[in-house]
Amino acid sequence: MGRRSIATLVLVMTVLAACSAPPSEAPAQNRIIYGLTLQVSGIDPHINQSSELGIVLRQVYDTLVYRDPTTREFVPGLAESWTISEDGLLYTFNLRQDVAFHDGTPMNAESVRLNFDRIVYPDTLSQKARSLLGPIVAYRVPNDYTFEIELNRPYAPLLDGLAQVYLGIASPSALATVNALPGMEEYNTLLYQYHQVGTGPYRFVEYIPGDRIVIERNTDYTWGPSFYTPPEEDTIDVIEYRFFDDAATRSVALESGEADIMGELLPADGSSLSNNAEVQLEPVAIPGQPLQFYMNTTVAPTDNLAVRQALLYATDREAIVESIFQGFSPVAWGPISASSLYYNSGVQGVYDYNPAQAIALLSSAGYADSDDDDMLDLNGDPLIIRIVQPPWSQLPEVAQLLRDQWAAVGIQAVIEPVPGFAGLMDKIGEAEYNLVAFSSYGLQPSYLIDSFMSTSEQNWTGYADPNLDTALANAISTQDEDDRSFQYGTAQAIIMQQALILPIRDTVNLNAHRSTIRGLSFDAYGWFPLMVNASVVAEEQ
Numbered sequence: 001m002g003r004r005s006i007a008t009l010v011l012v013m014t015v016l017a018a019c020s021a022p023p024s025e026a027p028a029q030n031r032i033i034y035g036l037t038l039q040v041s042g043i044d045p046h047i048n049q050s051s052e053l054g055i056v057l058r059q060v061y062d063t064l065v066y067r068d069p070t071t072r073e074f075v076p077g078l079a080e081s082w083t084i085s086e087d088g089l090l091y092t093f094n095l096r097q098d099v100a101f102h103d104g105t106p107m108n109a110e111s112v113r114l115n116f117d118r119i120v121y122p123d124t125l126s127q128k129a130r131s132l133l134g135p136i137v138a139y140r141v142p143n144d145y146t147f148e149i150e151l152n153r154p155y156a157p158l159l160d161g162l163a164q165v166y167l168g169i170a171s172p173s174a175l176a177t178v179n180a181l182p183g184m185e186e187y188n189t190l191l192y193q194y195h196q197v198g199t200g201p202y203r204f205v206e207y208i209p210g211d212r213i214v215i216e217r218n219t220d221y222t223w224g225p226s227f228y229t230p231p232e233e234d235t236i237d238v239i240e241y242r243f244f245d246d247a248a249t250r251s252v253a254l255e256s257g258e259a260d261i262m263g264e265l266l267p268a269d270g271s272s273l274s275n276n277a278e279v280q281l282e283p284v285a286i287p288g289q290p291l292q293f294y295m296n297t298t299v300a301p302t303d304n305l306a307v308r309q310a311l312l313y314a315t316d317r318e319a320i321v322e323s324i325f326q327g328f329s330p331v332a333w334g335p336i337s338a339s340s341l342y343y344n345s346g347v348q349g350v351y352d353y354n355p356a357q358a359i360a361l362l363s364s365a366g367y368a369d370s371d372d373d374d375m376l377d378l379n380g381d382p383l384i385i386r387i388v389q390p391p392w393s394q395l396p397e398v399a400q401l402l403r404d405q406w407a408a409v410g411i412q413a414v415i416e417p418v419p420g421f422a423g424l425m426d427k428i429g430e431a432e433y434n435l436v437a438f439s440s441y442g443l444q445p446s447y448l449i450d451s452f453m454s455t456s457e458q459n460w461t462g463y464a465d466p467n468l469d470t471a472l473a474n475a476i477s478t479q480d481e482d483d484r485s486f487q488y489g490t491a492q493a494i495i496m497q498q499a500l501i502l503p504i505r506d507t508v509n510l511n512a513h514r515s516t517i518r519g520l521s522f523d524a525y526g527w528f529p530l531m532v533n534a535s536v537v538a539e540e541q
Contacts, residue, residue: 033240037264043207049166061169062168069523074163080096088155095145213241217237234535267510280517283511291395293435295311306361309361320402336492385414435502
């Protein structure tokens with residue numbers, strides 16, 4: 001990209017940011033600062049996938065359906081009702097007829113179609129939104145307020161995908177404005193993030209990369225889901241999101257009043273803030289995979305089931321949770337967290353900390369201390385476990401503690417740090433690891449297919465079992481809730497019987513806010529606040 005092109009792009013972004021939303025009729029009275037913990041590479045919901053994006057844009061967009069955070073049932077959003085055909089291949093959505101985008105454009109079925117066009121278009125390079133649509137083969141507009149989605153096979157997670165902010169419906173007028181900019185065709189997919197227009201309870205005002213994102217309350221909003229309950233007074237009129245990349249600055253910002261709300265705090269911060277009367281902690285359980293390590297079944301010594309089971313028994317997860325996560329997170333027992341749908345409680349406690357059992361299993365596999373160095377070996381070859389350790393989620397501390405705990409039973413751990421996601425993928429490509437850390441999030445455990453289906457490119461365990469494949473395939477195709485629960489339960493049992501993972505802790509999003517913030521709550525997925533329900537009162541003098 002040439003300097004002139006860059007300058008042009010920056011100029012256009014500045015102009016778009018300045019005109020992204022019409023001004024409020026009255027000046028805003030209540031403005032708060034919401035701290036984000038990571039700089040974002042982009043905030044277009046159809047393109048990008050970061051949780052920081054959702055923290056902001058859950059306020060700007062509505063989705064066709066929602067999940068009620070309390071019941072976890074699907075409730076109407078932009079669609080007031082919907083039906084699913086008996087074969088599970090056709091979804092028909094009846095849309096509300098009283099919704100307008102922030103720019104005044106009416107919301108209708110054609111609006112939804114244009115959004116789907118953008119999401120599925122290959123050049124959009126969608127990181128998440130497209131995958132949420134599953135095996136979609138067609139979508140249609142039978143009339144102004146009816147939208148149909150056709151699948152090529154039953155796919156139970158579709159409604160769950162449609163409830164996520166990454167499939168938020170944008171104004172077709174705003175999308176067309178960006179696409180019509182002369183001479184900017186090369187950048188069109190990148191420009192919309194600076195000029196976003198939805199139908200949600202807040203309007204998009206500006207995005208200045210590396211500095212701030214600003215949204216303001218949509219005073220015309222009357223069509224939210226049933227669990228949107230705005231306060232009658234002390235509403236939050238303007239939210240300014242600022243980036244706090246340095247973890248050491250987050251609790252300080254809260255205590256000083258520089259920030260009003262902060263998410264993804266370190267456990268140590270939570271412990272110190274718990275003693276501050278001016279700050280309130282809001283830990284939120286995150287459904288999905290726990291913090292875990294996949295075990296590679298194709299490389300020695302973790303190709304041996306006894307070794308994999310021994311690693312589980314040799315791990316004192318309670319000690320890890322208490323020392324590293326300060327007790328804010330529960331111990332994880334299986335491939336999905338206890339707060340997830342279809343959790344199989346039968347996996348709980350199966351691999352309690354039992355170093356004697358670990359030693360017995362390793363002995364049965366032929367390992368012994370043949371040279372009296374307190375470390376086990378097999379015919380002179382030391383028992384070494386190679387751990388690929390990314391830098392996030394306090395994994396460096398976790399890996400160190402695993403090394404110390406395993407040494408007590410004669411297992412030598414070699415930690416191989418990687419600087420980020422690209423380095424992680426490089427290590428996985430080499431396929432010489434024994435353990436690799438990774439996790440994903442969501443209420444529907446359909447992510448288990450990516451992680452454990454034998455044909456999946458993301459099956460980093462290398463394990464293949466037709467029974468596991470069948471359970472996972474049945475779970476996402478059945479329309480029967482009881483059967484889906486049974487299939488997911490079966491999959492979890494197989495994964496733990498075969499010791500394919502070492503789960504550490506269920507993820508908890510540790511948030512905190514000034515005591516002036518009232519009514520802060522989160523969506524069904526745990527990451528994204530529902531700012532429409534919150535209020536702010538004056539500081540007590």
